[in-house]
Amino acid sequence: MDGPPIERRPPPVNPGVIGQAAGLFAVTNIDDIVILALFFAQGAGHRGSTVRIMGGQYLGFAAILVVAVAAAFGATFLPEAAIPYLGLLPLALGLKAAWQAWKNHRDEDDDEEAEVKPGGPGLLAVAAVTFANGGDNIGVYVPVFATAGIGGMSVYVVVFLILVALWCLAGRFFATRPVIAKALSRWGHILLPVVLIAIGALILVEGGAFGL
Template structure:
């Protein structure tokens, strides 16, 4: 197997998913101290990325069950989750000093929430992956898929690593309930606006 080909796959994954590390760090910070939350986040990341790969591989073979015009509307997923998180943060703040109680009630993000954000945030990646997969052939495509799936684990590790560094963890514990909704809403709006959804 050509190492330069693996390097190309790793490079493509890195440039198209660099923003996921921040989102993962926020998810890991949100789930800190909750049993099983890390497992749910990793599972959600894999589910979301597997869905991206499935659509890209299918499109490379000529199937178009996700029209290109629908991709910008994927921004509604992180936007809705961001608004939900913002509402929960506002509710706990309004109840005054209920932060600890709210954190005790929360179990961190669900696998489906993480998968939805991952898929929506990677919707534009599909447009990049399809021509690459189509020209790589079945063997090359398999290498890309394997390298990508290995790097998803690396991304999850990096996200958790950043979320557990004392300085970053302290900042995320203090500001994470504000940052997560803002980041999700920003991702959602960016996807909608860049894709021209609703004539934006």
């Protein structure tokens, strides 16, 4: 006679994995806070800029996770040799931002009009910078995901996605501090293209793109 059905429960989540995931995210994404602060400073006074920046950050980081998870299962969406060329994305966006800053300096619009019209960083631009800047993180995430198993990998993904929101809040916090906000409002239009161009060049050079 068959006994009562055995209830199968998923194994409990190891709290240590949560801490490891949080630590790994912090170590590999600490520079993103600076970039986010610059984006939030650029979008200050523009309608919908916060939503676009956070949406772009999530979109870019989700793409990183998709590639890393796929690679952990043996699928390769992004060949390793192509990662250094991701530097072309922030480099191009940095050059565009520099051109825009130079153009605005020559032809300044009325301040009140600038405050009511949409502007600031675009969703896809933020996503592109996030993905390119985190492209080298894929090489770190893949072996961790592959050894963590499906359950552990799921914990990593959930923790990462939660911390993306925390990173966005931190970037916005720094961008709205009076001293920092004043400096970014004065120099942010120069710092943003400089940082983006530097990130792009660094990715290209460190990855050996174009034989560099």
